[in-house]
Amino acid sequence: MIDVRRMQMLRAVVTSGSITAAARNLGYTPSAVSQQLATLEKEAGIALLERIGRGVRPTEAGRLLTECAAVIGTHVAAAETALADLRAGRSGRITIHYFASVGVVLVAPALAALRREHPGVQVRLQLSEPRDPLAEVRDGRADVALVVRPDDRPPVEDLRLEHVLDVRYRAVLPHDHPLAAKPALDLIELADEPWVASESAGPCLDVLLNACGAAGFSPDFVVDSQDYATAQGFVAAGLGVALIPESGLETGDSATVVRELRNPEPIRRVYAAVRRSAPPQPALRTFLAALHEAASG
Structure with a gap:
């Protein structure tokens, strides 16, 4: 197999016109360069240089390897530049999984910060539903996922969960509901009401069911909806009551009222999941920091 470093040495000799000049430019002795070229000729199985007076010129095989060395050098330089850009966060790609109700409050400002600091990084945004975002992160198909995680869940192998935000349900x-006049409601006061489901199966629904279980009842879901705006529309039509996280509330709807909850107050705990084994990524660090900044703001 032909050694690439010896090919670059051959290129230096051909470009310089002599072994002595090339050795001086490379910082080697002429005998060291000659030895390396002799080894290269053995690897190639053909003469690469011929002497002309005090200098040398390439044979046809020597010109071929010199041209190849130039191309290889260009590709190596391009690779080094690309790697430097990746290390510095000037290029690359980051895949982010999120769920809809944190899109505005967390993902949008964090993504804007990422764009400002790393404009060359490609961002791939994906809604988590219905896939398991933790599996996507663990398998390397995503770099970070925003998830809801109850306090009693065990740790997830190979993943680090950073707490980002607590979202209260309202x-x-x-x-015109009889309870609308109260500024705050005990959750048990909604036990006998028809409910509009605002959550699909999964950890978000578990938050509601666990809170109701702690209050001593199971909600009677009479209408199912797949988004919070539709759920509020069903409530406005008088079909039932709903529990909706603050981040998903539609404001300006005079047909409904929003009240605080207590005893217990359902809370959605939002985490950012990343792989423990993932190599450092400047863009990912920026995005996670921006998530925390958006949550604190």
């Missing part, structure tokens, strides 16, 4: 009632 009761949404028709504006």
